[in-house]
Amino acid sequence: MSAEIDVRGVSLDFPLYHGSARSLKRTVFSTVSGRMGSDAKHRVVVQALRDIGFRLTSGDRLGLIGTNGAGKTTLLRTLAGIYEPAVGQIRVRGTLNALLDPNLGMNLELTGRENIMLRGLYNGLDNTMIRRLVEDVSEFAELDAFMDLPVRIYSSGMVVRLGFALATAIRPQVLLMDEWFLAGDAVFLEKARGRLEDMVRGAEILVLSSHARTAVLDWCTRVLWLDQGRIREDGPPADVMAVYEAHAASAMPMAA
Amino acid sequence: MSAALQSVARGTNSLELTPDPTLAARHRMAVRDLRGAWALRRLCWTLAWLDIKLRYRGSMLGPFWLTLSTAIMVAAMGGIYAALFHMNLHEYLPFLALSLVLWGFLAALVGDASLGFTSSEGMIRSMRMPFTLYAARIVVRNVVVLAHNIVVIVAVFAIYGIWPGAIALLALPAFALWLVDALAFSLTLGALCARFRDIPPIVANVVQMMFFVTPVIWRPELVGRDRMWLLPVNPFGSLLEIVRAPLLGEVPTAMTYVSAVLYSLLLLALSWMLFVRVRNRIAFWV
Numbered sequence: 254m255s256a257e258i259d260v261r262g263v264s265l266d267f268p269l270y271h272g273s274a275r276s277l278k279r280t281v282f283s284t285v286s287g288r289m290g291s292d293a294k295h296r297v298v299v300q301a302l303r304d305i306g307f308r309l310t311s312g313d314r315l316g317l318i319g320t321n322g323a324g325k326t327t328l329l330r331t332l333a334g335i336y337e338p339a340v341g342q343i344r345v346r347g348t349l350n351a352l353l354d355p356n357l358g359m360n361l362e363l364t365g366r367e368n369i370m371l372r373g374l375y376n377g378l379d380n381t382m383i384r385r386l387v388e389d390v391s392e393f394a395e396l397d398a399f400m401d402l403p404v405r406i407y408s409s410g411m412v413v414r415l416g417f418a419l420a421t422a423i424r425p426q427v428l429l430m431d432e433w434f435l436a437g438d439a440v441f442l443e444k445a446r447g448r449l450e451d452m453v454r455g456a457e458i459l460v461l462s463s464h465a466r467t468a469v470l471d472w473c474t475r476v477l478w479l480d481q482g483r484i485r486e487d488g489p490p491a492d493v494m495a496v497y498e499a500h501a502a503s504a505m506p507m508a509a
Numbered sequence: 510m511s512a513a514l515q516s517v518a519r520g521t522n523s524l525e526l527t528p529d530p531t532l533a534a535r536h537r538m539a540v541r542d543l544r545g546a547w548a549l550r551r552l553c554w555t556l557a558w559l560d561i562k563l564r565y566r567g568s569m570l571g572p573f574w575l576t577l578s579t580a581i582m583v584a585a586m587g588g589i590y591a592a593l594f595h596m597n598l599h600e601y602l603p604f605l606a607l608s609l610v611l612w613g614f615l616a617a618l619v620g621d622a623s624l625g626f627t628s629s630e631g632m633i634r635s636m637r638m639p640f641t642l643y644a645a646r647i648v649v650r651n652v653v654v655l656a657h658n659i660v661v662i663v664a665v666f667a668i669y670g671i672w673p674g675a676i677a678l679l680a681l682p683a684f685a686l687w688l689v690d691a692l693a694f695s696l697t698l699g700a701l702c703a704r705f706r707d708i709p710p711i712v713a714n715v716v717q718m719m720f721f722v723t724p725v726i727w728r729p730e731l732v733g734r735d736r737m738w739l740l741p742v743n744p745f746g747s748l749l750e751i752v753r754a755p756l757l758g759e760v761p762t763a764m765t766y767v768s769a770v771l772y773s774l775l776l777l778a779l780s781w782m783l784f785v786r787v788r789n790r791i792a793f794w795v
Contacts, residue, residue: 330634333636334524335634335792337526343527344523346523349524351635356635358631360563363563370555371552371559375549375552
């Protein structure tokens with residue numbers, strides 16, 4: 254089965270539950286006084302995604318660019334099935350790996366080994382494969398004795414190495430990646446590059462959210478520019494990048 | 510570098526999200542959530558086990574601290590209340606040991622359930638996982654704790670030479686009912702507490718109150734013959750009784766069973782309705 258991502262007219266509102274909206278009392282009283290209907294409209298929401306649509310098939314590499322808060326990470330989370338949109342359709346075919354934050358949902362109190370094991374179980378690996386996973390990850394991350402110590406006491410570099418090694422050890426058909434991957438010290442990046450490129454090439458579909466111009470131009474075959482949750486531009490990397498940078502440059506003097 | 514590990518497909522490895530307000534579609538998604546959790550049962554077991562290991566990491570006795578603290582509590586409360594209620598220890602201590610251990614399970618479960626989703630925020634936001642799995646993890650974790658505490662019951666029963674006989678087997682279906690209820694309850698309370706942050710302290714208060722209202726440290730007969738009908742009104746009382754009584758060699762009354770089953774059905778129905786409705790919102794709430 255070949256991988257596919259099909260997104261049609263997806264909009265997603267992010268409800269903001271500030272102090273009083275979370276309160277039970279407020280909801281109870283608003284129900285009692287018959288304001289429940291209007292409550293749904295008065296709820297404070299952030300329009301995180303607006304009418305997003307695109308289709309990717311095997312071989313496509315999509316880059317997401319845009320300022321902070323443009324909806325890049327939310328779109329990745331939505332593709333990963335973490336947030337379910339209220340409007341629109343999403344279809345993702347193929348095994349999926351979402352590398353959204355360096356901690357990857359790791360439990361910092363558990364040891365490196367235990368976190369790797371959990372990740373293996375999550376991906377449906379059997380015991381032999383989990384053993385291989387542990388070997389592979391510990392070798393690449395160079396954790397040695399730290400493997401059996403809680404992740405909490407790792408240096409930040411070690412956490413990134415572990416997260417990276419773990420994330421790149423299991424090859425998905427669809428790879429969703431947030432930009433933290435491209436951060437890190439130069440020495441590590443050098444070493445990581447080969448492994449990352451290997452996985453990116455191995456994946457049938459890549460969706461990469463990034464600020465890094467080079468990564469987008471090197472890896473992507475198509476770029477979406479997200480602006481306030483909407484697709485502003487959609488096209489070949491060089492073209493979209495040029496428009497985006499021109500826009501950023503023209504916006505700069507005004508901001509300053 | 511070793512050969513790449515491919516992630517293994519779980520069921521149909523495709524994700525289709527089509528917001529469909531129809532109840533049938535929502536039911537389908539909820540059923541899929543349950544199935545997904547079952548498929549990940551090894552992960553669930555490991556998570557639950559690691560939770561316990563983590564709590565006692567670096568301590569000498571490990572999880573047997575649970576056993577020890579239960580034993581001390583049973584001994585201390587047994588002495589005090591046997592004197593207060595004018596009961597001899599031979600009669601009272603086995604009852605109390607059983608009650609406290611079972612109640613400890615229920616109370617801890619409720620406490621954990623109210624933090625069920627909020628405490629797993631990091632995981633919920635970094636990967637798609639069936640929400641039932643978080644609830645099941647809480648149930649399994651507490652069953653493991655209960656298993657450690659059974660030692661106390663066995664010890665007390667051995668000291669006083671109590672053997673409930675074949676009637677004790679009646680506790681098994683009752684405990685199975687507990688597990689189903691516990692799963693439903695964890696799911697419901699976890700979701701409600703993620704949405705409304707006022708609920709956990711309320712729940713903690715209710716549990717504390719129920720400890721005194723429910724026949725945990727006092728025998729159900731103490732309410733008096735003319736007020737016996739009140740007992741099945743308390744769901745905690747009935748549920749406790751259907752597991753506890755058989756283990757003491759007594760058969761629970763028909764009313765107790767009716768109450769326990771009816772309350773369970775009510776809980777299951779309400780939980781399912783809520784879960785079907787809010788499942789896709791939980792990720793936004795945590």
